[in-house]
Each structure stands twice: as structure tokens, then as C-alpha cells.
Amino acid sequence: MSIIEAQCLTYTYPGASKQSLKDVSLTIEKGEFAILTGPSGCGKTTLCRCFNGLIPHFYAGELRGSLKVADQSVKEHTIGEMAKRVGLVFQNPENQLFALSVEKDVAFGLENLGMPREQMQERVDWALKMTGIEDLRERAPHELSGGQQQRVAIASVLAMQPNIIVFDEPTSFLDPLGAQRIFEVISDLNRKLGITVILVEHRLDLAAKYAGHVIIMDEGRIVLDGEPREIFNSEQAWLLGVGIPKAVRLWRLLDESGVALKGVPISSDEAIQRLKEVLWR
Amino acid sequence: MIEVNDIYFTYPTGVEALKGISLTIKDGEFVAIMGQNGAGKTTLVKNFNGLLRPSKGKVLVDGVSTKDVSVAKLARTVGFVFQNPDHQLFSETVEEEIAFALRNFGFDGATVEKRVTWALNLLDLADYRKTSPFMLSGGERKRVALASVLAWDPKVVILDEPTIGQDHRQKENLRQFIVQLNEQGKTVVIVTHDVEFVAECSPRVVLMREGRIIADGEAKRILTDTTLALEASIVPPQIAQIFHGLTFLGLPSDVIDVSEAKKILVEYFRGSQR
Amino acid sequence: MSMFEGFRFRHVTSPIHNRDPRIKFLFVLVIFVIAVFFIEFLPLLVLFFLPLPFVWIAGVRRQWLRSLRGAVFLASFIFVFNFGFGYLYRSYATTAVLLEYSLAMTLRFLVMVGSFSIFFLTTSPDHLSLALEQSHVPYEFTFAFTTAVRFVPVLAEEAQTIMDAQKARGLELERGNFLKRVRNYIPILIPLIVSAIRRSLELAEAMESRAWGSSPKRTNLYVLKIEAGDLILLALTITLLASGIYVRYFVQIPQLSTFLPPLPF
Numbered sequence: 001m002s003i004i005e006a007q008c009l010t011y012t013y014p015g016a017s018k019q020s021l022k023d024v025s026l027t028i029e030k031g032e033f034a035i036l037t038g039p040s041g042c043g044k045t046t047l048c049r050c051f052n053g054l055i056p057h058f059y060a061g062e063l064r065g066s067l068k069v070a071d072q073s074v075k076e077h078t079i080g081e082m083a084k085r086v087g088l089v090f091q092n093p094e095n096q097l098f099a100l101s102v103e104k105d106v107a108f109g110l111e112n113l114g115m116p117r118e119q120m121q122e123r124v125d126w127a128l129k130m131t132g133i134e135d136l137r138e139r140a141p142h143e144l145s146g147g148q149q150q151r152v153a154i155a156s157v158l159a160m161q162p163n164i165i166v167f168d169e170p171t172s173f174l175d176p177l178g179a180q181r182i183f184e185v186i187s188d189l190n191r192k193l194g195i196t197v198i199l200v201e202h203r204l205d206l207a208a209k210y211a212g213h214v215i216i217m218d219e220g221r222i223v224l225d226g227e228p229r230e231i232f233n234s235e236q237a238w239l240l241g242v243g244i245p246k247a248v249r250l251w252r253l254l255d256e257s258g259v260a261l262k263g264v265p266i267s268s269d270e271a272i273q274r275l276k277e278v279l280w281r
Numbered sequence: 282m283i284e285v286n287d288i289y290f291t292y293p294t295g296v297e298a299l300k301g302i303s304l305t306i307k308d309g310e311f312v313a314i315m316g317q318n319g320a321g322k323t324t325l326v327k328n329f330n331g332l333l334r335p336s337k338g339k340v341l342v343d344g345v346s347t348k349d350v351s352v353a354k355l356a357r358t359v360g361f362v363f364q365n366p367d368h369q370l371f372s373e374t375v376e377e378e379i380a381f382a383l384r385n386f387g388f389d390g391a392t393v394e395k396r397v398t399w400a401l402n403l404l405d406l407a408d409y410r411k412t413s414p415f416m417l418s419g420g421e422r423k424r425v426a427l428a429s430v431l432a433w434d435p436k437v438v439i440l441d442e443p444t445i446g447q448d449h450r451q452k453e454n455l456r457q458f459i460v461q462l463n464e465q466g467k468t469v470v471i472v473t474h475d476v477e478f479v480a481e482c483s484p485r486v487v488l489m490r491e492g493r494i495i496a497d498g499e500a501k502r503i504l505t506d507t508t509l510a511l512e513a514s515i516v517p518p519q520i521a522q523i524f525h526g527l528t529f530l531g532l533p534s535d536v537i538d539v540s541e542a543k544k545i546l547v548e549y550f551r552g553s554q555r
Numbered sequence: 556m557s558m559f560e561g562f563r564f565r566h567v568t569s570p571i572h573n574r575d576p577r578i579k580f581l582f583v584l585v586i587f588v589i590a591v592f593f594i595e596f597l598p599l600l601v602l603f604f605l606p607l608p609f610v611w612i613a614g615v616r617r618q619w620l621r622s623l624r625g626a627v628f629l630a631s632f633i634f635v636f637n638f639g640f641g642y643l644y645r646s647y648a649t650t651a652v653l654l655e656y657s658l659a660m661t662l663r664f665l666v667m668v669g670s671f672s673i674f675f676l677t678t679s680p681d682h683l684s685l686a687l688e689q690s691h692v693p694y695e696f697t698f699a700f701t702t703a704v705r706f707v708p709v710l711a712e713e714a715q716t717i718m719d720a721q722k723a724r725g726l727e728l729e730r731g732n733f734l735k736r737v738r739n740y741i742p743i744l745i746p747l748i749v750s751a752i753r754r755s756l757e758l759a760e761a762m763e764s765r766a767w768g769s770s771p772k773r774t775n776l777y778v779l780k781i782e783a784g785d786l787i788l789l790a791l792t793i794t795l796l797a798s799g800i801y802v803r804y805f806v807q808i809p810q811l812s813t814f815l816p817p818l819p820f
Binding site: 145146169176177178180202241243244245246247250254268269279280 | 420447448450453476477514515527530546547549550
């Protein structure tokens with residue numbers, strides 16, 4: 001069952017000379033963990049902003065083609081209405097937090113929706129628990145580390161209980177350990193709560209193993225769309241200069257030298273497994 | 282040459298960010314200061330150009346203590362490229378931006394012009410000479426910031442987290458550029474938490490944790506040491522992780538480079554076939 | 556950096572911190588109004604010492620004294636001004652009376668500073684914004700206030716980073732004549748402003764994505780409830796106001812100067 005259906009999306013930012021999205025069509029199934037990647041400027045951030053209606057409602061300009069997210073046509077629903085079904089977590093943790101305490105920030109979206117207080121408190125408690133930050137409840141955002149702030153941002157979006165959460169390069173400002181923790185939180189939300197995840201990332205070394213679906217964009221178009229192992233191994237992905245995981249690179253080099261492994265590993269654990277099969281007698 | 286003699290540094294808020302650091306960086310070295318966010322890496326390098334001065338101990342740049350010289354004077358020798366280019370860009374054109382430091386340092390008009398042209402070409406920005414820096418893309422702005430620091434040809438170049446927000450290709454270009462700078466004789470110091478990037482350049486690694494240096498040496502030795510990785514809260518490069526899982530086969534554990542990994546594995550494979 | 560310390564979120568709690576900001580504000584306002592009633596030294600002295608138990612209970616002694624210290628300069632100016640002009644124009648019967656009057660005016664100023672200082676020291680910005688919200692101030696304004704306070708430390712840090720970045724390019728902020736120094740701040744201000752604009756855009760995106768403006772009636776996670784302590788404070792406030800009015804109109808306030816021996820000058 002598909003939860004996102006895009007057909008021939010085309011968009012140009014007002015005043016821009018190039019199109020940011022050119023004829024983008026894709027389908028995301030319910031409960032998927034999809035990675036969206038590509039070189040800088042390929043249109044992935046623009047596409048994210050279409051999913052929750054920022055385009056075309058916040059950013060002017062004409063969005064051509066059709067986009068249905070969680071059974072709602074993005075063009076025909078306000079951002080507020082989309083927010084109940086699609087959440088968007090941004091790159092910079094600091095610029096997503098408004099309030100003076102974590103708890104109040106997590107409640108922000110719910111307050112905007114006019115939810116009654118008791119229900120809000122329950123949701124906030126739940127969201128804090130799901131993201132593992134209950135102990136940060138009373139803290140002020142400025143005192144938190146980047147990783148903690150990002151978890152607060154995720155909790156704030158989660159509190160609205162959307163069906164889909166889109167993450168736009170959420171770990172850009174975090175160190176690898178912080179990034180790993182965020183991916184684990186995201187993966188938890190996907191597996192335990194069934195939330196469909198779209199993750200825009202460059203750091204495929206750490207993120208690839210969570211994905212079941214990979215989409216690569218370039219110059220506003222989708223150029224590759226499919227299963228991770230297939231995609232990362234394809235010639236086009238190599239040529240595009242996407243950050244293909246080292247495990248895959250190793251696999252390729254070995255393959256070229258006549259050492260064939262049973263499958264394409266996309267994480268270090270998988271690589272160890274595959275190499276053991278071939279090297280250990 | 283930068284000599285750090287047992288320095289301590291405490292911020293006005295009371296946080297002790299550096300607790301007894303000693304380090305020597307010789308001319309022409311390529312050093313990566315690594316560690317988790319908050320370990321003190323940026324605090325340490327800010328002591329190299331006088332932006333911060335140690336509360337105890339001293340830092341000597343070419344034999345002169347940073348406490349005896351102004352930041353402006355130290356900047357002539359030690360260039361610092363900050364993480365976010367938007368914290369530097371303010372001029373009407375890229376040309377003006379690059380000329381800014383040159384003018385501050387008192388270079389004459391003709392030299393400024395020459396150096397600006399040189400820097401523009403070095404970072405492939407010649408087409409943008411008269412463009413407003415605010416009109417450029419993120420990656421281009423990073424190049425302008427880099428050009429504006431390299432323009433006065435400092436002996437030492439410090440780059441603070443240069444890989445943040447960059448895609449793979451941009452990182453690759455940056456890596457090649459940094460290596461080239463170093464090969465031309467510049468002392469290059471990068472502050473980074475990007476282990477994969479460091480694994481590809483293989484510089485000298487200085488690993489920090491909570492204001493102290495816990496390791497200093499070859500990249501391949503430090504990045505593959507699992508005890509150190511745990512202590513410093515860093516994630517080892519993927520190749521190192523793979524080899525760590527294969528040590529029972531008798532394979533070496535200090536591998537971080539993909540090509541080297543391939544060679545070792547292919548040899549082992551061929552060996553096991555015989 | 557240090558001037559922004561006062562805006563940092565306070566984790567201190569005390570019976571005073573927990574009082575409803577609206578009642579606290581009323582209390583402080585009443586002290587202010589009564590201070591205006593009097594030009595005599597004694598009542599003002601009473602008013603000055605009135606907030607002291609609150610300062611003690613709230614545990615903000617040091618900060619409160621610091622805020623008064625900050626007012627000392629202006630206070631001494633007020634004293635000198637009053638005494639000086641009074642003396643020159645001989646508007647008072649005796650010097651002792653003039654001295655008492657000048658001290659009273661100075662004290663009045665300190666009373667006002669002291670009472671507002673205690674208000675801000677014991678009211679967190681969050682509490683304050685909640686009070687504003689519940690007082691039916693339109694949410695846009697409270698939101699702007701809270702967000703501004705929330706970002707003050709962030710902007711302060713950013714300003715420092717920008718200054719560092721430009722200093723590392725040879726910018727010398729302390730050198731040169733006045734005009735040059737002002738021009739030297741352009742490389743600091745422009746990145747700061749540009750960054751603020753970029754930040755606003757990102758914040759707006761995040762707000763919209765969390766359904767800002769989607770419901771006509773916005774709810775709030777917290778609510779200010781009037782508790783017993785607030786009612787006590789309210790009663791105190793009303794008593795204070797009543798006493799003040801009574802003393803003003805019905806009590807003969809003794810002049811200190813009448814108890815003192817005549818001064819040599």
C-alpha cells in the first residue's frame with residue numbers, strides 16, 4: 001500500500017533560472033525506510049519540502065504534477081492539515097527549537113493544533129519516552145548538545161503522531177556517534193511504531209543498513225530508484241559520486257580482482273559475514 | 282612550528298576545556314585533531330592563533346609566545362578557516378571578500394590584485410570575481426572563505442570541521458586540495474570528527490577526550506585501536522570495523538584504506554586457495 | 556557575554572519564584588506607586604526594607620545587591636543634584652531638612668530599582684510569557700518575546716564567533732579613530748544580520764511544519780493557577796496599598812531632621 005505517490009513533479013523556486021525538480025515520479029510504500037540521496041543541489045531538499053506542503057504553500061511558485069501524501073493531495077491541503085500526517089525534521093537542530101524548555105517545545109505542535117491539555121501532556125510524555133529523552137524534560141534547548149537537540153526536534157514532530165516523518169540531513173552537524181544514535185532512534189520509530197521514514201543523507205556508511213529503499217537524485221531528476229544493494233552497486237551511482245559505503249567499494253574491488261562474495265554488503269557487519277563465508281575454511 | 286607547552290584553558294563560564302595539553306607541530310606536517318564534539322578540539326586550535334590564550338602554560342608559534350603578540354600579527358602566519366563561511370562573508374563581491382585580509386595586513390594595491398587573482402584561480406572561482414558572495418551556493422561560499430584565507434599565503438592553515446554538510450564529491454575535492462596544500466609545504470591542521478575523511482588522507486592524528494590528548498600518532502594505528510575508539514567515543518572507519526571482525530583469520534588489524542584492504546584480502550584469498 | 560547571563564533560564568525555585576507573575580507584578584507596581592506618594596525619608600526607608608524578606612526567601616541576595624550596585628551611579632547623581640540645587644537656591648529651611656529630602660529622593664529611586672529588580676530576578680522568562688499569554692496578550696507577541704529570549708545566548712555566541720573569524724583575517728577592532736572603529740564593525744554586523752535572516756527562514760519553516768496557525772484557538776501545555784501563596788501575596792499587596800494611602804493622608808510623618816542636632820553648616 002503506497003503512502004506517497006508523486007507523478008511528474010516539476011518545480012522552480014521563484015526567481016530561479018533552473019528547475020529544482022524535473023518530472024519527479026516516485027512511490028513510497030507504507031512502513032518503508034527510504035533513503036534519498038544525491039549530490040548537493042540535486043533537489044532532495046526541495047522534494048522534502050513538497051512532502052509536507054511547504055512547497056507550494058510556504059514557498060511561492062508553481063508545483064506541477066501531482067503529489068499525494070497519506071491520502072491527501074498536497075496542493076489541496078494546507079500545511080497545517082498535512083502536518084497531522086507528515087512530519088519534517090530539519091538539518092540544523094538549533095533552528096527547530098523555540099521554547100525555553102524541552103517539554104514546551106515538544107508540545108509546540110500540539111498547542112498549535114488546539115489539543116486539550118490532558119491529552120497534550122500524555123502525548124508529550126509518550127514522545128519523550130520514545131526518543132529516550134525523558135531526563136531532559138526541564139532543560140533549556142541552548143544547554144543541550146546537538147544530538148540531544150535533534151532528538152528533541154524528533155520528539156516534537158513525533159508528538160503529533162504523523163504517519164510519515166521526513167528527515168532532511170538530520171545528522172549534518174553531529175559527530176559520527178551522535179549520528180549513529182539518531183539513526184537508531186529513527187530506525188526504532190520505523191520498526192516499533194510503523195512510521196514510514198524518508199531519510200535524506202550523505203553519510204551512507206552509517207545509514208545504508210537501515211534502508212529498504214534507496215532513491216538517488218541528480219539535477220532535479222530521479223536517476224536511480226530501487227533496492228539498496230542493487231543501487232549502490234550500479235555504475236551510475238559510482239559515476240555520480242554519491243557516498244557509497246566503503247563496504248560496497250571493497251566488495252567491488254574484490255569482485256574485480258576475482259574474489260566473489262555471495263552478496264553486496266552495505267554495512268561492516270554484512271561485509272564481515274560475506275568475507276567469512278569466502279575466506280574461512 | 283607550533284609548540285604547545287602544558288596548557289590549561291578555562292572559559293569565563295568556568296568550564297575547563299583544556300587540561301594539560303602538550304604538543305608540537307613541525308613545519309610542513311599534516312595533522313588531524315580528532316575527538317567527539319565537546320572534547321576541546323576547537324578550543325585547542327584557537328590557542329594556535331591567539332584567539333584564545335591559555336590560562337596556564339604557553340603556546341609558541343615560531344618561538345614567540347602567543348601572549349606577546351596580537352591576533353592580527355599571528356594571523357599572518359596562522360590562517361584559520363572557520364566552519365561556517367557565512368560567519369565571514371560580508372563583502373559586495375567575491376573579489377572584495379578575498380582582498381579584505383590582504384588590505385588589513387597592509388599589502389599594497391598591486392600585490393592585493395595579484396594575490397586576489399591567484400586565490401580566485403586556485404579555488405576555481407575566477408568566474409565569480411564580481412559576484413556577490415551571498416548569491417553563491419553553499420559549496421561555493423565555502424571555497425570563497427577558503428580562498429580569502431589562503432590569499433595571504435599563511436604558513437599554517439587550520440580548517441575547523443571542513444567536511445560538514447558536504448557531499449561525497451565535494452569532500453573528495455577538498456581532500457585532494459588539502460593534500461596538495463600540504464605537499465606544497467604548508468602546515469595543515471584540520472579539526473574534524475569525520476573518521477572516513479581522515480582514513481582517506483591518513484595524516485598524523487591527535488585524539489582528544491575531555492580536554493586531554495589521549496593519543497598522538499599514525500592515523501592507521503589510532504583509528505583502528507578499539508580501546509581508544511571507545512574511550513574517545515569515536516566510530517572507527519568502516520574498513521577498520523570490517524578488519525576488526527576478521528582478526529581471527531590472522532589478518533592485520535590496522536587497516537583503514539580501501540585499496541590496502543583489497544590487496545590484503547586478495548592475497549589471503551589466493552593464499553587460502555593453494 | 557556576561558550581560559546576557561541575566562537572561563539564562565533559571566532553575567532556581569523558591570516560594571517567591573513560584574508565585575504567579577501577575578500577582579508579583581501587582582505587588583511591585585504597588586510599591587512603585589506608594590514610593591511616589593512620599594517625599595519623606597522614613598516611609599521610603601520602610602518601603603526599601605519591605606522586599607528584603609522576599610529577596611532572602613528567593614535566594615537572590617547576591618544578584619539583587621548587584622543590581623542595586625549598578626544603580627548607585629545614577630543614585631548618587633540624584634543625590635548630588637537635589638542637594639546641590641537645593642543648597643544653591645536655598646529652598647529649604649535648614650540644611651538638615653535638605654539633606655533628609657535629598658536622601659529621600661535617592662532612596663525612592665533605589666526603591667523603584669530594587670522592586671523591579673526583584674520581579675525580574677524571581678520570574679523566569681517562561682513564566683513571564685505564560686503570564687502574558689493568560690492575560691490575553693495576542694500569542695504572536697508572547698511568542699516573539701519567548702523566542703527572542705531563547706535565542707539571546709545563541710546570538711551572543713554567534714557574534715563572538717564572527718568576531719573571532721574576522722580577527723583571524725587581520726581585523727583589529729581596537730585600533731583607529733572613532734570613525735574607523737565604527738566601520739570596523741561592518742564585517743561583524745553584516746554576517747550577524749544575514750545569519751539572523753537565514754535563521755528566521757529556517758525557524759519559519761519549522762513552525763509551519765508543526766502546524767503554526769492551523770487552529771484559531773491555541774491551547775497551552777501549562778496553566779497558571781492561583782494558589783494559596785498567591786492569595787497571601789495579593790492580600791499583602793492590598794494591605795500595603797491601603798496602609799500607604801492611610802499613612803499618606805492621616806498620619807503625620809516625623810521628619811528625621813527634627814531629631815538631629817542642628818548641623819554645623
